[in-house]
Amino acid sequence: MSVAPTTTSAPALQAQGSASAQLLQETLALTKRLFLQLQRRPSTLVAGILQPLIWLVLFGALFANAPAGLIPGEVSYGRFLGAGVIVFTAFSAALNAGLPVMFDREFGFLNRLLVAPLRSRYSIVLASVLYITSLSLVQSVAIMGAASLLGYGWPGGSGLAVVLITLLLLVAAVTALSLGLAFALPGHIELIAVIFVANLPLLFASTALAPISFMPSWLGWLAALNPLTFAIEPIRAAYLGRFSLHAVVLNAPYGALTAGQCLLVLTLLSVGLFLSIRPLLDRKLS
Amino acid sequence: MIRLDRLSKRYGALQALDGVSLAVPQGCLYGLLGPNGAGKTTCLRILCTLLAPDAGQVSIAGIDALADPRAAREQLGYVAQEVAIDKILSGRELLELQASLYHLGSVAARRRIDELTELLGMAEWLDRRCGTYSGGMRRRLDLACGLLHSPAVLVLDEPTVGLDIESRAALWQVLQDLRDGGTTVLLSSHYLEEVDALADRLAILDGGRVIAEGTPDDLKRELGGDRVTLRVKEFATPQEAQAAQGVLQQLAGVRQVVINRAQGHAINLVMEGEGAALLERLRQQLDEASVPVFSLAQSRPSLDDVYLQATGRTLMDAELASVSSRDAKAEKKQAMR
Numbered sequence: 001m002s003v004a005p006t007t008t009s010a011p012a013l014q015a016q017g018s019a020s021a022q023l024l025q026e027t028l029a030l031t032k033r034l035f036l037q038l039q040r041r042p043s044t045l046v047a048g049i050l051q052p053l054i055w056l057v058l059f060g061a062l063f064a065n066a067p068a069g070l071i072p073g074e075v076s077y078g079r080f081l082g083a084g085v086i087v088f089t090a091f092s093a094a095l096n097a098g099l100p101v102m103f104d105r106e107f108g109f110l111n112r113l114l115v116a117p118l119r120s121r122y123s124i125v126l127a128s129v130l131y132i133t134s135l136s137l138v139q140s141v142a143i144m145g146a147a148s149l150l151g152y153g154w155p156g157g158s159g160l161a162v163v164l165i166t167l168l169l170l171v172a173a174v175t176a177l178s179l180g181l182a183f184a185l186p187g188h189i190e191l192i193a194v195i196f197v198a199n200l201p202l203l204f205a206s207t208a209l210a211p212i213s214f215m216p217s218w219l220g221w222l223a224a225l226n227p228l229t230f231a232i233e234p235i236r237a238a239y240l241g242r243f244s245l246h247a248v249v250l251n252a253p254y255g256a257l258t259a260g261q262c263l264l265v266l267t268l269l270s271v272g273l274f275l276s277i278r279p280l281l282d283r284k285l286s
Numbered sequence: 287m288i289r290l291d292r293l294s295k296r297y298g299a300l301q302a303l304d305g306v307s308l309a310v311p312q313g314c315l316y317g318l319l320g321p322n323g324a325g326k327t328t329c330l331r332i333l334c335t336l337l338a339p340d341a342g343q344v345s346i347a348g349i350d351a352l353a354d355p356r357a358a359r360e361q362l363g364y365v366a367q368e369v370a371i372d373k374i375l376s377g378r379e380l381l382e383l384q385a386s387l388y389h390l391g392s393v394a395a396r397r398r399i400d401e402l403t404e405l406l407g408m409a410e411w412l413d414r415r416c417g418t419y420s421g422g423m424r425r426r427l428d429l430a431c432g433l434l435h436s437p438a439v440l441v442l443d444e445p446t447v448g449l450d451i452e453s454r455a456a457l458w459q460v461l462q463d464l465r466d467g468g469t470t471v472l473l474s475s476h477y478l479e480e481v482d483a484l485a486d487r488l489a490i491l492d493g494g495r496v497i498a499e500g501t502p503d504d505l506k507r508e509l510g511g512d513r514v515t516l517r518v519k520e521f522a523t524p525q526e527a528q529a530a531q532g533v534l535q536q537l538a539g540v541r542q543v544v545i546n547r548a549q550g551h552a553i554n555l556v557m558e559g560e561g562a563a564l565l566e567r568l569r570q571q572l573d574e575a576s577v578p579v580f581s582l583a584q585s586r587p588s589l590d591d592v593y594l595q596a597t598g599r600t601l602m603d604a605e606l607a608s609v610s611s612r613d614a615k616a617e618k619k620q621a622m623r
Contacts, residue, residue, distance in 0.1 A: 015390070017391075108368050108370035109370045109372060112431070116384070117388060285623070
C-alpha cells in the first residue's frame with residue numbers, strides 16, 4: 001500500500017433523496033449488479049434459451065407425423081407444443097431466481113448489503129424479482145420467435161398481451177417459491193437439487209406435451225392441478241386466436257375451467273406465495 | 287461514541303458473549319484483543335447490526351442500534367474479516383454499488399471514489415475485475431468500501447491478517463490518520479504487538495468476557511514489576527531449567543518463576559520493582575548461587591503478561607488451543623443468514 005495520508009478526514013457524506021428515491025436508488029443499483037453479472041457471464045441466458053429450443057425442435061419432430069385429430073380441435077402438434085415450451089422456458093428461468101441470492105448468502109455478500117442503511121431490505125428481493133422477470137421474458141420471447149420460425153404460429157395483437165401477462169403471473173409465483181427456498185435451504189447444492197427434481201416432472205405432469213384426454217386419470221388429475229397447466233392453456237388459446245376470459249380452455253377431471261379462472265388461480269398463487277415467504281424473508285433479513 | 291452494555295450471545299451450547307460492556311470515546315483508536323473464539327467477531331457483528339444479542343444494549347453516536355438499526359448503520363463502516371467481493375464486478379463498480387446502498391449522490395460518490403482511490407493507491411487496478419485481485423488489493427478495496435460514506439465509526443475485524451509487513455504498516459498509518467481526523471476506529475486483532483502499537487485504548491476479551499480494559503500503558507503499569515528472561519543454556523533440558531527454578535524461587539526480589547517450554551526452557555521471572563539496577567542485582571545473586579547464565583534480558587511487562595495474569599495462559603497458548611477446537615462449519619453457519 002503506497003499511501004499518501006492526505007484527505008482522510010473528509011466531512012461526513014450525507015445521504016441524499018427522499019425515502020422513495022432512496023429505495024429506487026438501492027433497488028436499481030442491486031438490479032444493475034445482477035445484469036452486469038449476466039452480461040459478463042451470459043451462459044445462463046443462452047442455456048435458458050437453448051434447452052427449450054431443443055425441446056421444441058425434438059418434440060416437434062417426434063410427433064410431426066402424428067395422425068390428424070390426435071390433438072383435440074384439429075391443431076397440429078407443433079402448434080400445440082409451442083405454448084407448453086414457452087411456459088416451460090419462463091418457468092425454468094424463474095425457478096433459478098433464488099440462486100444469486102443463495103450465493104450471496106453463502107459467500108457473505110449478503111452481509112455486505114445488510115450492514116448498509118438500506119431504506120428497505122426488500123430492495124434485495126425486489127432486485128431479484130426485476131432481474132429474473134426480465135430474464136425469463138427475454139428468453140420466452142426468444143422461444144416464441146423460434147416457434148414462429150418453425151411455423152408454430154405467433155399470437156397476434158392482444159394475444160401477445162395475454163401471453164406476457166400470463167407468463168408474468170407464473171414467473172411471479174415461481175420466483176417467490178425459489179426465493180423462499182433460497183432463504184430456507186442451507187446451501188446452493190440443496191437448492192440446485194430441488195430445482196433439478198422439480199423441473200422436468202412438473203413439465204411432464206402438465207398439459208405442455210399432451211392434452212389431459214391423453215393421460216391416465218391419475219396423471220390427468222396431477223396435470224389439472226399443476227400451476228404450469230394454468231399458464232399453458234390461456235396461452236394456447238391466445239395462440240389459436242380463441243382467447244376470451246369466459247372461454248373454456250381446460251376440461252379438468254373436476255370440471256371445465258375458463259381462461260379467466262386459470263389467470264385468477266395464477267394470481268392467487270403468486271400473492272399467496274409472496275405472503276407465505278414473507279415471514280421467512282422478514283426473519284432472514286432482519 | 288460506541289457503548290456496548292452487558293451484551294450476551296449464545297450459539298447452542300456455546301456462550302459466545304457473556305456480559306460484554308465497552309465504551310469507546312469519539313476519536314479513539316480502540317483495540318479488541320483476544321484469541322480466536324474469544325467473542326471478538328460476535329461482538330463486532332452485533333455492533334454492526336448483523337446479529338441480534340440475546341441481551342444487552344448497543345449505542346452508536348447516541349443511537350440505540352437495536353431500536354433503530356438503520357440510523358446506526360449510517361454511522362458505521364464495517365470491514366469484515368472474510369472479504370466478500372463480487373468477482374465479476376470491477377472494484378469501481380463495487381464501490382459504485384456500495385455508494386448507492388448508502389444513498390450518495392452520483393457526483394459525491396464519484397468524488398469520494400477518486401479520493402479513496404488516491405488514498406489507498408488503487409488507481410492502477412480499480413477497473414479490473416475483483417476476481418483478479420491479490421489478497422492485499424482485496425483488503426484495500428474492502429477498506430475503501432467501509433470508508434466510502436465517511437462514517438463516524440469504522441469497525442474492522444482482524445484487518446491485518448494475511449497482510450505483508452509493508453501493507454500492514456500502511457494500513458496502520460491510514461487508521462491513525464483517520465483517528466487524527468476524528469473518526470472513531472474499533473478494530474479486533476489477535477496480534478499483541480498490533481494492538482500495543484496502534485490502539486489508544488483496548489479491551490482484552492477471553493471466553494466472551496472483558497478481562498482487562500484500559501490504555502496499553504495503564505494495563506502494563508497496573509501489572510507492575512519488570513520481566514526478566516534467563517537462559518541457563520541456549521537450549522536447556524527440563525532438568526537444568528528446573529534446577530535453576532528451584533534456586534531462583536529462593537532469591538529475594540523474585541516474585542514468580544515460570545519455565546517457558548516454547549522458548550527452549552528459558553526461565554521467565556516476574557521481579558519486584560523495575561529499573562536498570564534490578565538486573566545488576568539479579569546477576570550478582572545468580573553468580574553467588576552459581577546458576578549458569580547464557581543470556582539475561584529485561585523487559586517491561588507486555589500485553590501478553592496482562593493476558594497471562596488474567597487467564598493463566600499466554601495468548602499464544604490460547605490461540606493454539608483454539609485452532610484445534612475450531613469448528614469451521616459451525617462458524618460458517620453462524621455467519622450465514
